[in-house]
Amino acid sequence: MADSPIKKATLHIRRGGAGAASHFDDFEVPYEDGMSVLDALRWIRVHLDSTLAIRYSCINANACKTCMALVDGEVEYTCIAKLAPKTVTVEPLPKRPLIRDLVTDIVPDEEKWATLKNLEVK
């Protein structure tokens, strides 16, 4: 396997925190047939930049429904969005408040710490 030519994909990722200017980082990852965008994001975190913020739980099953992002302009679950050996742009969901990088606020209001804390104070 090691001798076969390795195909690559490039992830062009919008990064930054809430209320700050965003920028794009490019990451090159080894590509394998069938690979998902989430597989590539997880590979980047282990091998290139552990600070890249992403949200996921089930990895494989498309069961947890928490890994949504904008992939080439379309809202997708990154775990079932297939990667191709070329450049793909990944951005946070545009209609959700940004937390950091690809993580947006998808938590229902009644499950938020801040909501609960406010109730407590009253």
Place this chain on the structure above:
Amino acid sequence: MSDISTDVLIVGAGGAGMYAAISAARSGASVLLLDKSLIGRGGATVMAQMTVAAALGHQEPDDCAIHLKDTLDAGRGLCNEELSALLCYEGPKRVLEMEQWGTRWARENGHIKQEMAPGHSRKRCCYVDFLNTGPAVAATLRRKVSEVAEIRRISNVAIVDILVKDGRAIGAIGLNLVNGEWVTFQAPAIILAAGGLTKLYQRNSASANMGGEAYALALWAGAELVDMEFVQFFPIGHLAPRLVGMDPIMWDPFRYKLGGKLLNGSFEEFIDRYGGIDFGKYTATRDIAAYAILKEVEAGRGTPHGGAYLDFRHIPERQLRAAFGPVIDRLLTNGIDLTQTPVEVGPTAHYHMGGIRVNARMETRIQGLYAAGEAVGGANGANRLSGNAITEALVFGERAGACAGERGKRGSADGDAKPVAAALQRIKAVKEQRAKDGVSPIALQTQLQKIMWDKAGPFRTGDKLAEALARIREMCEEELPRLTIADGNSYDMDLQDWFELRAMLATAEAVVKSALARTESRGAHQREDYPDADEALLKNQALELKDRALVASWLPPVQLSRRQK
């Protein structure tokens, strides 16, 4: 001093945690249900695509006592029989209650449909529809939890420490992942329902967020663990081609119904070399299949992804479709055409039989500290039957919630600030960690997963386990304190990973130490240097922390009298 107080605090909101919340609220307690992921979306329940075992007797005559006998037989003499009995006798009530709450179990002729599964002597496994049982169970519980006014929910808070005073649990400290701030809780009753440890292994079938935190939190709080050597590996988990939207253990029903051939990397059948018999039908037992696959890989005859091929090309498409129509389509969208290409499979970490030591009220030895679900050790002994895991989540969740609720509503919150201050002091320093070489917590997690897979996986030896233990100790002492944390602010992945890694290391050490001491092969614990069962080791191994070191003791299994069975 504490941010929030509650009667009952529940750590982890999968099947067990959500059921516990409903049950505790039913007893009149106020409940706070937390998850580091989102409520009802992390953990193993949502991943469970198969079945739920309960002796309803709808499909054919059945009895809880027969379910118990089957469970104890699979457990190879090591079950905590009080817990097994609870699982089997309460299972039907929980399954029926779930139906009242809206779970649509598959039905036929006016009754719940129940299937046969390996190791069960009756048709007793319920399901929702093929590959959708866990998500449906989780959805029911999410909805139910949201309807109960006494239950407050918080997503994205990871509990990193249980606060203990004079042998009593009094609260917890969490990390609010959203903004990187510490949060504190006061509660006279706390339930650990954060699931198992499959994330310790490079190959696993579960979700990303079960790194053994429940076990680590219990140990650090002063509770005991039991049976930590018994990790269940599923023999033919999916390896390649990349497959998403499906459970990695989906191939089991395929092999039963259709008979897939197992082939090595050179497309040769090999099961007969290891004492298995296939006859073109897949009849070799799970343990032989797992052993044979790993031995072929070791001998350099594995597939490109380090497993074996599972081949259905000899089966006509008509027959494939008749058995698994919708699944065949889902496979095709993944680019997998079973009539053209074999898939690669191999053993994968699937479930943990061991866990937190509790009694039948789900109490640990620390007052006010409870466990539920996969976090509990002992109900399944040395091996778990298919279908018992969701049942266990529901039954133990209900029981833990009821018992913790009773204590929580009577007990008063202990507002002593000293344990909080001490714990905060310990963990706050983590945010300041910076290392010159910049090794990240996730990189070390990945190393740990490989070590656990290579040295403490399905087939173990004393030498390999000793190497794993030495490396884990080194990681704990030398590397964990020197990993780089990005900035400690909002959604700092390094910070989340660091706390997860700390728990993973503590749990990994517990698994490896227990596996080293059990010098026999029994159920899911297989030692190549001790291939036979040793009757002298028909005991459970309990672990506790003494002066920050893990100490083991051997205990006779908890048995019921003949009359109780």
